[in-house]
Amino acid sequence: xxxxxxxxxxxxxxxxxxxxxxxxxxxxxxxxxxxxxxxxxxxxxxxxxxxxxxxxxxxxxxxxxxxxxxxxxxxxxxxxxxxxxxxxxxxxxxxxxxxxxxxxxxxxxxxxxxxxxxxxxxxxxxxxxxxxxxxx
Numbered sequence: 001x002x003x004x005x006x007x008x009x010x011x012x013x014x015x016x017x018x019x020x021x022x023x024x025x026x027x028x029x030x031x032x033x034x035x036x037x038x039x040x041x042x043x044x045x046x047x048x049x050x051x052x053x054x055x056x057x058x059x060x061x062x063x064x065x066x067x068x069x070x071x072x073x074x075x076x077x078x079x080x081x082x083x084x085x086x087x088x089x090x091x092x093x094x095x096x097x098x099x100x101x102x103x104x105x106x107x108x109x110x111x112x113x114x115x116x117x118x119x120x121x122x123x124x125x126x127x128x129x130x131x132x133x134x135x136x
Contacts, residue, residue, distance in 0.1 A: 012036065040084075044073040050113035051089050058104060065095035087117065 003017040005024070011032035015022045023036030030038075037045065052071040059066045070092040078085040093101065110118070 015042075044075065044087075047087060047089065047113050047117065048073045050111040051091065054109065054111050055091055055093070055104070058107070059093070059096075064100060066093070068092070068094040 003015060005013040005015050007013055008023075011024075011026040011030070012035060013024045015024055022042070024039060024042065025034055025036040026032035026038050028034045048071040052069070055069065055071070056066050058064075059069070072090040072092065074088045074090075076085045077083065091101075091104065093104070096104065
């Protein structure tokens with residue numbers, strides 16, 4: 001899986017993945033123009049999207065309704081500078097009974113994004129002067 005980010009100006013980047021584009025920015029209180037989600041917000045959106053897709057598949061496989069399904073993600077900065085604390089994911093599924101909700105919680109598998117956040121992955125950063133288009 002590969003993506004590319006193209007700098008626009010200031011803190012703004014256009015993210016490209018396959019044939020999709022997303023605008024990244026920072027809030028105005030951070031000196032930017034707030035024209036897109038911040039990278040941290042996009043991380044939470046990725047986690048929520050991963051959980052949401054798994055829940056939707058779980059519900060569909062059991063013939064259960066996804067009406068009103070909402071995924072809420074929350075985290076706070078940890079005591080370590082520039083680190084998140086624990087993530088809290090809340091699945092709101094108004095169409096499910098209490099026993100169906102408990103069954104969902106017990107059977108919920110970890111997905112790609114959850115596993116990436118749980119493990120100690122390495123991040124390697126390199127710099128170059130070439131503008132290779134091999135990433136997309």
